[in-house]
Amino acid sequence: MLEIIDLAKRYGPVVALDGATFTASPGRVVGFLGPNGAGKTTTMRCIFGLARPDRGEVHWKGAVVDREARLRFGYMPEQRGLYPRMRVAEQLSYFAQQHGMAGRVANAAAATWLERMGLADRAKSKLEELSHGNQQRIQLATALVHDPELLVLDEPFSGLDPIGIATMTEVVRERAEAGVGVVFSSHQLDLVEDVCEDVVIIARGRVVASGAIEGLKNASGRQHLEVEVADSGGAWVDGVPDVIVLEHAGDRVKLLVDRSVDLDDLLARARAAGEVRTFAYQPPKLSELFMEAVAPAAADREVA
């Protein structure tokens, strides 16, 4: 299990991390979410010792992460980068050997992953001769080639076409099923919802929500309602306390309703306005959970 414990890091006047804490378990895919500048990349860099936290620790299997442990991690940084003039197979083998694999094993692993990425015929090509998407595949293969126990991917889906996304998703799921812990950051929340069991949402250097997606949805402080009242124009909802109108389209309104609101009372108000055609409870989408988790922090900040 990977434990991020109270990480804090400043870059001059900029607070990158401010006591971030979360865990990632083997065999589970954790979506690491947050707005730009929230501290995702800094957290990942701390995991790999690329940034030294001012405070806090990263633990792996109960002990502070050291170089030995990191050899069994796989990393795909946000800033992609490999040796442009090195041949693809050599490159994969080189990185496998950096992680402690013996030469022959590393060569075999490189071949396996090239096969897996559908790039076996490009083994002898120089990296710079590949298309952007294929370079991205090689970058992923670099993170996977030494069969890591933990996979940390920073924005793995950015810049990929749908086929690339499918390959990436498949590989991530398959690795998790093989017992590997996966942490990846992404802004494509629908994708995260498909791929992940767990999410960690970080904002301004702090974790504002974490846990299983289902659990978060159920625990969400607000509920989503979709209500359609015939010929009402949706005006009936104005002035109802603790109800936020998310969308207003003709007679149909989408509402964000605080848990404290009595739904029976709300239904009664709708009936009073006309014939109720739809009154449906919807679980929040991940993107809504995200906005909800991130927004209050913004409000707090403004008050502060």
Added chain:
Amino acid sequence: MFTTLIVVGSFVIPAIFFSGETVTKIGVVEPAPVGLAAAIESTAERFDRTVVITPYPDDAAAKAALEDGSVDVVVALRPDLLSAGDVLFQKETDPATAQVIAAATVAMRVQAILGASGVDQATLAAAQQPPVIAAVEPQTEDDQARFLVANIGAVLILVGIFSFGFTVLTGVVEEKQNRVVEVVLATVRARDLLMGKVLGIGVLGLVQLAVFVTAALVAALATDRIALPTTTPGAILLLAVWFVLGYLLYSTALGFMGALASRMEEASNASTPITMVAMLSYFIAIFAVINEPDGTVATIATFIPPSAPFVVPLRAAFDAIPPWQIGLSLVITVAAIWVLFSIGARVYAGAVLQIGGRIKLRDAWRSAGE
């Protein structure tokens, strides 16, 4: 390997074009005194010079030969030896040649005039015996060879620093520019990465230097350009040691200067101070030190790490450095390399992940802080 060809060529080509000693071509206007040619030849021999004497029927013919370059100088002396005669050059007078000719003609006239007045010929000959000319410390071919070896050594160290040191610089900036360094540093310590780079390229450089020196020596021996000085194995060993030290010192500095740059174009700016120091050290070595190998400047430069790699082998080639100075200089330079590497590794670690613009030394130092 192109450089090796150049080194070999610099010995072989002059050997082809400039083989043999220089010869002075002298034209003599007829009629000339009997024995003039022989007198000039024997005098020239005493001064270690070779002359070729061509007679011309008259003044005009001799002057024409002088003009078209068939001869370097024309001698006109009347057979009766009563007048002093003329020695004529085309443009510049060559004092050494003039001396040789003057000595020969004056001797002939003294003999003719005094001989006619009844002075004993043996006494006359004894009076004309020139003094014995010798140097207290004669410069031997050995010295010349040492000078050459020392010069080549200084150039090789400079070339080594610039080519291999800049390979380190380029490697650092490339890894940074490609962003591959983040993947690499996830498993390798920045310190180890810098050290690996410096050492790996260093070994390559040393092998090339060895090929170089071997090729140069073989070419020099094969073309008989220089007789190898007796101290050569020691000089080469010393040169190799200082090449390694100079390379380590400068490439470490270049490596961390490279980490401060984000792009290739910035790298050359970042490396300018290092380049300046190397050039300055080289010029101190080839001007100040060769001029006075055991002077104050040379002694001071021996103990300054950036100049020591140039100065010490040079002074050693002239036998102008006591062993204790070599030892002390080695200790100081190795210590400087160690300090520079420790600072360099920290700056490198701090700077190598920061992208965008030139990074200030202080920021890099801090961001890698404990």
